[in-house]
Amino acid sequence: VPLEGKYAFPTAFCSSADGTLVSGHRDGTVQWRDGRTGEEQRRGDHHVNGIQVVVCDPSGAHVLSGGVDGHIVFWDPATASPRAKVKAHDDGVRHLALGPDGQAYSVGDDGELGQWDVAKGE
Numbered sequence: 001v002p003l004e005g006k007y008a009f010p011t012a013f014c015s016s017a018d019g020t021l022v023s024g025h026r027d028g029t030v031q032w033r034d035g036r037t038g039e040e041q042r043r044g045d046h047h048v049n050g051i052q053v054v055v056c057d058p059s060g061a062h063v064l065s066g067g068v069d070g071h072i073v074f075w076d077p078a079t080a081s082p083r084a085k086v087k088a089h090d091d092g093v094r095h096l097a098l099g100p101d102g103q104a105y106s107v108g109d110d111g112e113l114g115q116w117d118v119a120k121g122e
Contacts, residue, residue: 009025009026009027010023010024010025010026011024011025011026011050011051011052012024012051012052012053012054012065013054014054014055014056014063015035015056016056016057016058016059016060017058017059017060018060019034019035019036020032020033020034020035020041020060021033021034021035021038022054022056022060022063022077023054024050024051024052024053024054024065024067025050025051026050026051027045027050028045028046028047028048028049028050028051028067028069029043029044029045029047029051030043030044030045030046030047030051030054030063030065030073030075030080031043031044032077032080042077042079042080043080044073044075044080044081044082046071046073046082046085047065047067047068047069047071047073048067048068048069048071049067049068049069050067050068051065051066051067051068052066052067052068052092052093052094053065053066053093053094053095053096054066054096055096055097055098055104056077056098057098060077061077062074062077062098062118063075063077064096064098064104064118065096066088066092066093066094066095066096066106067092067093068092069092070087070088070089070090070091070092070093070108071085071086071087071088071093072085072086072088072093072096072104072106072116073085074086074116074118074121083121084120084121084122085121086116086121086122088106088108088114088116089106089107089108089109089110089112089114090108090110091108091109091110092108092109093106093107093108093109094107094108094109095107098118102117102118102119103115103116103117103118104116104117104118
């Protein structure tokens, strides 16, 4: 999958069951691409610094990104715009996981665990 141009430095990936590749980048953007051709479909830009982690559910309906800026962005995948953006950890978001119960979990560089409601983005 070619990732060329200004936004070519991906730092995190996930994929949905339909083959969509979602990537987080060092410049703070999240991109949706066709996983077979690499063609960019959409791009969102709502982190101040680089993205450390991106997660999505198999359907692609829930996409979250965590950044060096300590924020989690709950994305609307259809428009590449944020449904919500929350300050999660002072020292950056290191890991994200989606649970089967509509919850998301984050770990910051400080080692703190956070729990989030995916539907509400809080």
